[in-house]
Amino acid sequence: MSMPSTLAIGAARGAIELKQFFRERGSVxxxxxFPALLLVLLGSVFDADAVGGVGGGQxxxxxxxxxxxxxxxFVNLGTALAVERDDGTLRRLRSLxxxxxxxxxxxxxxxxxxxxxxxxxxxxxGVLMFDVSLPGDPAAWLTMAWLFALGVTSCSLIGIAASSxxxxxxxxxxxxxxxxxxxxxxxxxxxxxQSVPGWMADIGAFFPVKWLAQGFRAALLPDHMAAxxxxxxxxxxxxxxxxxxxxxxxxxxxxxxxxxxxxxxx
Amino acid sequence: xxxxxxxxxxxxxxxxxxxxxxxxxxDVRRGETLAVLGPNxxxxxxxxxxxxxxxxxxxxxxxxxxxxxxxxxxxxRARLGIVSQTANDLLELTVGEVVRHFARxxxxxxxxxxxxxxxxxxxxSRQKVRELSGGQRRRVDVALGVVGNPELLFLDEPTTGxxxxxxxQFWDLVRSLAADGTTILLTTHYLDEAAALADRIAVIADGRxxxxxxxxxxxDDREVTVAWRDGEKTTDAPTALIAELGAAYAGEVPGLTxxxxxxxxxxxxxxxxxxxx
Numbered sequence: 001m002s003m004p005s006t007l008a009i010g011a012a013r014g015a016i017e018l019k020q021f022f023r024e025r026g027s028v029x030x031x032x033x034f035p036a037l038l039l040v041l042l043g044s045v046f047d048a049d050a051v052g053g054v055g056g057g058q059x060x061x062x063x064x065x066x067x068x069x070x071x072x073x074f075v076n077l078g079t080a081l082a083v084e085r086d087d088g089t090l091r092r093l094r095s096l097x098x099x100x101x102x103x104x105x106x107x108x109x110x111x112x113x114x115x116x117x118x119x120x121x122x123x124x125x126g127v128l129m130f131d132v133s134l135p136g137d138p139a140a141w142l143t144m145a146w147l148f149a150l151g152v153t154s155c156s157l158i159g160i161a162a163s164s165x166x167x168x169x170x171x172x173x174x175x176x177x178x179x180x181x182x183x184x185x186x187x188x189x190x191x192x193x194q195s196v197p198g199w200m201a202d203i204g205a206f207f208p209v210k211w212l213a214q215g216f217r218a219a220l221l222p223d224h225m226a227a228x229x230x231x232x233x234x235x236x237x238x239x240x241x242x243x244x245x246x247x248x249x250x251x252x253x254x255x256x257x258x259x260x261x262x263x264x265x266x
Numbered sequence: 267x268x269x270x271x272x273x274x275x276x277x278x279x280x281x282x283x284x285x286x287x288x289x290x291x292x293d294v295r296r297g298e299t300l301a302v303l304g305p306n307x308x309x310x311x312x313x314x315x316x317x318x319x320x321x322x323x324x325x326x327x328x329x330x331x332x333x334x335x336x337x338x339x340x341x342x343r344a345r346l347g348i349v350s351q352t353a354n355d356l357l358e359l360t361v362g363e364v365v366r367h368f369a370r371x372x373x374x375x376x377x378x379x380x381x382x383x384x385x386x387x388x389x390x391s392r393q394k395v396r397e398l399s400g401g402q403r404r405r406v407d408v409a410l411g412v413v414g415n416p417e418l419l420f421l422d423e424p425t426t427g428x429x430x431x432x433x434x435q436f437w438d439l440v441r442s443l444a445a446d447g448t449t450i451l452l453t454t455h456y457l458d459e460a461a462a463l464a465d466r467i468a469v470i471a472d473g474r475x476x477x478x479x480x481x482x483x484x485x486d487d488r489e490v491t492v493a494w495r496d497g498e499k500t501t502d503a504p505t506a507l508i509a510e511l512g513a514a515y516a517g518e519v520p521g522l523t524x525x526x527x528x529x530x531x532x533x534x535x536x537x538x539x540x541x542x543x
Contacts, residue, residue: 001374003373004370004373
């Protein structure tokens with residue numbers, strides 16, 4: 001009797017992960033609806049603040065595409081894994097004839113589907129509420145595609161690593177939401193980087209959110225808006241390098257910190 | 267094929283300097299149901315987790331289905347069924363979804379619908395696990411433990427928190443699994459459960475097996491207590507003592523009771539030894 005293939009189990013894991021994610025009201029509201037709600041609120045408040053002929057809502061939509069990806073990858077995985085380590089999910093799975101790779105394949109399916117849906121939701125809000133026009137240039141879509149791939153990968157890996165910092169399911173939300181919210185402030189998502197104190201922006205520039213948001217602004221805003229970036233240009237090459245470095249660093253962190261069991265459960 | 271499902275010699279596991287399992291020996295034959303009976307913290311769960319390849323050990327020789335669980339691969343895990351102590355996961359999925367999903371990990375699973383019927387959850391199969399009672403959730407755990415058609419099933423305190431009726435139903439389920447030839451290692455701190463289900467009982471305390479055997483083996487039948495209004499005596503020849511008493515009282519012995527030692531007496535004696543020493 002042959003064992004089911006890793007790919008088949010990974011696909012089954014992906015399906016079950018998606019069912020669990022979208023049925024769990026907490027995760028849907030927290031990681032999925034929350035960024036969209038913030039975009040609606042902040043976009044409405046700042047839409048009149050046009051910069052270079054571009055409405056505040058448009059700029060926020062572009063930046064929030066990055067925030068949404070961070071939410072459905074970093075916040076989602078970091079919280080879910082800490083909860084699953086605490087409630088016995090991981091322990092049960094580890095005792096099954098399941099290749100560990102299949103578990104992560106399932107998580108990848110979940111994060112990709114949830115992130116695509118999240119970006120689509122945010123862009124739809126931008127189009128419907130803030131006059132965002134989707135780019136007609138294939139190059140802009142290509143830019144968004146690699147930003148999406150690098151952003152989802154780096155933030156997922158960091159999320160998996162961060163989950164190990166939470167001692168229990170109760171502290172899981174704090175371990176991911178706190179850095180997420182702080183980073184959105186100092187990375188030019190909630191407020192333009194010009195309004196952020198230099199030292200805060202310097203800290204933000206160390207993390208992926210700033211670069212991801214800058215990349216999405218490059219793809220979605222008119223070119224002349226580059227003048228309003230800190231460097232006066234989009235710096236797409238630098239965006240790619242920073243995100244790729246975080247992918248590599250995140251992978252190392254994951255491989256060294258991932259545990260199937262909570263330290264508290266025997 | 268080897269006759270031993272489990273063979274353990276000198277098993278050790280230490281948590282932060284405290285020995286949870288301290289030189290444990292255990293044998294389980296194929297097709298047998300063995301109950302590991304002991305108080306909380308005796309090392310039951312730790313032992314089960316080591317044998318079922320969920321926890322590394324610190325010392326000793328272990329062979330489970332002829333394999334060292336420390337070298338467990340998928341093939342080995344596919345031959346085991348594990349019902350661990352309370353998990354609180356899978357809440358958003360329905361019973362049917364969960365059992366069908368878990369069947370997909372195994373090369374030769376049992377039919378999910380039949381498994382659900384066997385644990386008595388057919389009527390709940392479209393309900394979410396979140397909506398089930400504690401006893402029903404435990405039956406889901408059992409369904410997940412057996413859906414892979416295991417040769418060896420670990421049940422770690424499976425009926426904790428059950429009401430009496432749920433426990434009886436669960437016992438019937440375990441008996442039918444045993445009748446199908448599944449080897450079962452059951453941990454419990456309920457004496458009646460061990461006596462009702464197990465072919466043999468191993469009493470564990472302080473990380474060691476204190477005694478093992480059938481109920482008759484464990485209970486020392488030579489210590490029969492004869493009590494009457496004016497005294498009490500433990501003897502291996504109660505009939506002779508009663509005859510003596512009958513003669514002494516010249517007829518009925520007032521307040522006469524004859525008590526054979528129960529499994530509970532044996533258990534308390536075996537698990538209390540360390541505390542008394």
